[in-house]
Amino acid sequence: MSTDRLAGETPPGQEAAPGTAEARTPDDAAGPGGAAAPESAAAQEGAAAPGEGATGREESAETAGAEAEAAGAEAGAAAAVSGAEAGAVGSGEEAGTPSTGAESATPASGADAANPGAANGSPASGPETGTPSSSAKTAAPASGAAAANPGTAKANPASGSAKATADALAAAVRAVESGERSAASFFNDAPRPARPAAPAAQPAKGAPQGGPQAGPTGPGREVTRQPTAQETGGPARPGGPEGGATGPADAAPAATGPAPAPRPAVRTLPGVEGVRQVLAAGGAPETLAEQTAEVLGERAAEALAEDPWLLLGVPGVRPEQADGFARALLGPACGPGDERRAQALVGWLLEQAALAGHSALEAAALRAALAQRSVPDPDDALQAAIADGAVLVFQDAIDEPGGRARPATGDDEEEQPVRVLLGLDRFAMAEESVADGLARLLNTFEAVAEPTQGTAPAEDCEAAADEATADEAKADGATAAGDAQVTDGDTPGERPATTAPDTGTGTPTDHDTAPRPAPPSATAWEAVAAAAPSPSAAELIRAAAHSGLVAHTGAEAARAEPAALIAAARSLGLRAFGATHTENGRRRLAAHLTDSAADATATGSPDPAAAAVTVSGLLSGREGPGRDADGALALDLLVVLDAPQLDLETAALLVESLTDGTRLVLSGDPGVLWSAGPGRLFADLLAARFCPQVASRTPDFGPIGELVSGIGIGELSQVEAPGKEVVIVPVRDAGEAVHRTVQLVADSVPRAFGVPADHTQVITVGHGGAAGTRALNAALKERLNPGPGRFGGFDPGDRVAYTPAPGRTVPGTVTGADAAGLHLDCDGSALVVPREQVGTGAVRHGWALTAHQAAGTRWPAAVVVLPGDATGGLTRAWVYTAFSRGERHLSVVQGADQALARAVAELPVKERTTRLRSLLQQSVQSSEEPTAAD
Numbered sequence: 001m002s003t004d005r006l007a008g009e010t011p012p013g014q015e016a017a018p019g020t021a022e023a024r025t026p027d028d029a030a031g032p033g034g035a036a037a038p039e040s041a042a043a044q045e046g047a048a049a050p051g052e053g054a055t056g057r058e059e060s061a062e063t064a065g066a067e068a069e070a071a072g073a074e075a076g077a078a079a080a081v082s083g084a085e086a087g088a089v090g091s092g093e094e095a096g097t098p099s100t101g102a103e104s105a106t107p108a109s110g111a112d113a114a115n116p117g118a119a120n121g122s123p124a125s126g127p128e129t130g131t132p133s134s135s136a137k138t139a140a141p142a143s144g145a146a147a148a149n150p151g152t153a154k155a156n157p158a159s160g161s162a163k164a165t166a167d168a169l170a171a172a173v174r175a176v177e178s179g180e181r182s183a184a185s186f187f188n189d190a191p192r193p194a195r196p197a198a199p200a201a202q203p204a205k206g207a208p209q210g211g212p213q214a215g216p217t218g219p220g221r222e223v224t225r226q227p228t229a230q231e232t233g234g235p236a237r238p239g240g241p242e243g244g245a246t247g248p249a250d251a252a253p254a255a256t257g258p259a260p261a262p263r264p265a266v267r268t269l270p271g272v273e274g275v276r277q278v279l280a281a282g283g284a285p286e287t288l289a290e291q292t293a294e295v296l297g298e299r300a301a302e303a304l305a306e307d308p309w310l311l312l313g314v315p316g317v318r319p320e321q322a323d324g325f326a327r328a329l330l331g332p333a334c335g336p337g338d339e340r341r342a343q344a345l346v347g348w349l350l351e352q353a354a355l356a357g358h359s360a361l362e363a364a365a366l367r368a369a370l371a372q373r374s375v376p377d378p379d380d381a382l383q384a385a386i387a388d389g390a391v392l393v394f395q396d397a398i399d400e401p402g403g404r405a406r407p408a409t410g411d412d413e414e415e416q417p418v419r420v421l422l423g424l425d426r427f428a429m430a431e432e433s434v435a436d437g438l439a440r441l442l443n444t445f446e447a448v449a450e451p452t453q454g455t456a457p458a459e460d461c462e463a464a465a466d467e468a469t470a471d472e473a474k475a476d477g478a479t480a481a482g483d484a485q486v487t488d489g490d491t492p493g494e495r496p497a498t499t500a501p502d503t504g505t506g507t508p509t510d511h512d513t514a515p516r517p518a519p520p521s522a523t524a525w526e527a528v529a530a531a532a533p534s535p536s537a538a539e540l541i542r543a544a545a546h547s548g549l550v551a552h553t554g555a556e557a558a559r560a561e562p563a564a565l566i567a568a569a570r571s572l573g574l575r576a577f578g579a580t581h582t583e584n585g586r587r588r589l590a591a592h593l594t595d596s597a598a599d600a601t602a603t604g605s606p607d608p609a610a611a612a613v614t615v616s617g618l619l620s621g622r623e624g625p626g627r628d629a630d631g632a633l634a635l636d637l638l639v640v641l642d643a644p645q646l647d648l649e650t651a652a653l654l655v656e657s658l659t660d661g662t663r664l665v666l667s668g669d670p671g672v673l674w675s676a677g678p679g680r681l682f683a684d685l686l687a688a689r690f691c692p693q694v695a696s697r698t699p700d701f702g703p704i705g706e707l708v709s710g711i712g713i714g715e716l717s718q719v720e721a722p723g724k725e726v727v728i729v730p731v732r733d734a735g736e737a738v739h740r741t742v743q744l745v746a747d748s749v750p751r752a753f754g755v756p757a758d759h760t761q762v763i764t765v766g767h768g769g770a771a772g773t774r775a776l777n778a779a780l781k782e783r784l785n786p787g788p789g790r791f792g793g794f795d796p797g798d799r800v801a802y803t804p805a806p807g808r809t810v811p812g813t814v815t816g817a818d819a820a821g822l823h824l825d826c827d828g829s830a831l832v833v834p835r836e837q838v839g840t841g842a843v844r845h846g847w848a849l850t851a852h853q854a855a856g857t858r859w860p861a862a863v864v865v866l867p868g869d870a871t872g873g874l875t876r877a878w879v880y881t882a883f884s885r886g887e888r889h890l891s892v893v894q895g896a897d898q899a900l901a902r903a904v905a906e907l908p909v910k911e912r913t914t915r916l917r918s919l920l921q922q923s924v925q926s927s928e929e930p931t932a933a934d
């Protein structure tokens with residue numbers, strides 16, 4: 001296997017499934033050191049309308065490296081620190097806008113006028129693209145109007161007299177009223193005026209009390225407090241551009257003449273029409289009206305008119321777009337230091353961090369990101385957000401080098417270092433709910449009685465198993481006689497897949513009235529463990545018998561072990577089910593269950609495969625046993641496969657649906673990519689050592705299994721593949737990569753291995769770029785299913801990837817379309833995607849996917865494309881996930897050269913900031929404290 005080529009170009013824009021961590025590029029994924037992405041700095045007045053060029057949450061996560069989605073040139077990406085975004089309204093970056101200090105059509109963000117150094121390319125503001133720098137920006141004028149309108153203030157001496165200031169301000173007002181200049185231009189270009197130097201000039205009441213200022217101003221000048229909303233009768237607004245990230249904001253001088261009045265409030269209509277009216281007034285696309293109304297609620301129009309930055313909560317809207325919208329509505333009352341803007345940015349940055357997988361961010365990282373967004377005082381912004389309850393603050397213990405956090409054992413102990421984390425309430429609640437739920441399952445579990453003398457003889461074990469089966473048969477008979485709703489062929493305690501979840505208001509179902517099965521004895525558990533198909537399966541069965549929560553790790557071949565546990569539990573009369581991340585995974589689990597049941601004397605069900613469900617189907621009630629009268633899932637044992645793909649909110653909902661005493665087994669491959677949503681539940685559970693862990697000793701065989709196993713331990717070695725199970729195809733550039741990929745899928749793989757093109761999956765690093773999913777899907781469609789795309793860009797026979805929810809991808813094939821929407825065939829199940837979802841990008845062509853989209857699914861053949869310009873997106877987990885998607889054949893279109901081996905050896909994962917591990921460890925320490933006291 002060839003790994004001796006070298007390339008190190010900068011990766012193109014990459015994205016993944018909507019709302020996924022892979023939707024962030026390597027450079028812009030929010031991490032502990034940064035919370036957002038470098039982006040385009042164009043902020044043209046009334047332009048860069050919110051939502052333009054975006055199709056939803058997924059498009060908002062794309063990078064500017066491959067596709068600039070805002071109007072104007074990209075700027076400031078090189079100045080982005082720790083992945084935080086640069087170029088907001090306060091950054092002073094205007095694409096193609098003359099910056100003469102005399103006139104500007106776009107309200108500036110504030111950094112260039114208040115800080116001349118920043119205006120000329122300081123890291124705080126980023127370089128200005130196509131913006132000539134004027135000397136008017138580097139000299140402090142004698143008055144605010146003189147800077148704002150040189151034409152009217154030219155004759156005024158720089159004496160700082162109050163009369164001159166008043167005359168200049170009056171002239172500025174006349175210029176605005178006559179239409180000669182816009183009020184926004186004064187806000188955009190005027191540096192903050194210094195206080196008059198004449199000692200005889202008395203400041204007006206409430207004026208700043210700073211000392212005299214003369215000559216050019218710089219970052220180190222004295223600043224004063226900005227008026228609050230209570231003092232001004234409205235939202236706090238600066239009198240001119242702020243200093244951005246380089247320093248605090250100055251307060252506006254006392255007004256000695258008429259000030260520009262804020263624009264009149266928009267009188268809104270009720271409902272969505274009112275939202276559409278407000279959007280139109282701010283220059284935003286009216287197509288955002290329904291989505292905005294859904295996000296903001298009943299009084300969306302009024303709320304948006306009062307706080308235009310609420311638009312930032314709509315998926316797909318970027319900060320510079322919300323800034324332009326706010327300027328259009330508020331006029332001169334809009335500024336980078338507005339409290340409403342700062343609070344909206346705090347929430348937006350945390351949302352972007354969640355897209356990258358973080359459930360919280362360190363306070364220092366969030367402050368840095370706010371500073372780069374030109375928030376004048378990030379500390380005040382964070383304090384205001386905390387006081388308003390928009391974010392929650394936590395202290396998380398810093399782990400010792402050895403691993404676990406130190407418990408506080410006494411007052412004389414050295415204080416343990418902590419880090420301050422900030423997070424959104426829903427992710428914090430989800431993380432705490434998961435920790436509490438897992439602890440509840442452990443603490444409420446009733447241990448089985450241990451055998452008195454070692455292991456029971458074989459005949460005793462068989463008798464115990466027969467007794468459990470007989471007891472179950474009696475219970476089944478009683479249930480069938482007493483409940484007419486159980487149909488023939490249905491497993492007692494189960495519900496048909498099409499039955500809706502029970503709400504507790506209708507006729508009681510079978511699991512509402514049936515008693516919970518008697519717990520099997522230790523002897524019975526030992527009997528089924530002794531009959532397990534492998535030592536690892538027997539170990540898993542014994543662990544599940546004696547604990548309410550078990551973690552199981554293993555690769556693809558190890559999936560047979562959870563299947564053996566489910567079959568064994570059902571043979572003991574327990575209501576046992578296995579849940580997978582995808583429909584493809586459910587089918588594979590069902591095949592293992594069928595194989596396990598073939599050797600069992602009794603499974604408790606005429607169809608063992610009925611115990612295999614998907615997580616989404618189980619929670620919705622479409623699959624599995626349904627819910628009991630209390631709303632809990634009617635089961636005794638749940639095995640969740642593909643556990644690394646569980647995000648926090650799904651895991652919280654799942655754990656909360658389990659009643660006390662239920663056994664939960666989380667099983668998965670620790671080497672694959674983490675969940676698309678925030679959190680790293682499985683990794684945190686393993687790291688906390690919160691429950692018994694069973695590591696499978698069953699290896700994946702064959703050349704692909706050998707290759708993937710080596711990657712899992714950081715080694716990329718050449719493997720023997722006599723049957724061409726693994727093929728390396730070197731390429732020089734992205735164009736050649738696309739060409740060779742199409743050739744492999746359409747010709748080489750079908751001819752050599754008999755795998756048709758529709759059973760071969762292409763996997764690449766991201767959606768953007770010359771060899772991303774878009775380019776590959778376009779080339780593959782042209783070769784495999786050409787057509788005009790008459791159904792919203794799709795034709796019958798197109799392979800697609802449907803995303804019903806962020807982080808969940810359903811592969812399918814287009815069968816047609818009508819007024820109801822796009823008709824798909826997804827693994828034999830008919831599905832109709834509404835037309836509005838097709839228009840928002842919920843359906844993409846699916847010949848090529850990202851690794852996050854492919855996680856949880858396997859195909860007979862996989863073609864992994866590694867273009868040289870996407871090496872920054874490679875990690876060991878990404879390579880492990882992509883290479884393990886092929887069952888019989890793997891082709892690697894290799895343009896990454898030595899970057900591939902370097903990623904496998906040196907970059908295990910993209911780290912995430914989470915709290916679950918600490919919460920689980922605290923739970924363990926709390927439970928140990930009474931014991932230690934005794």
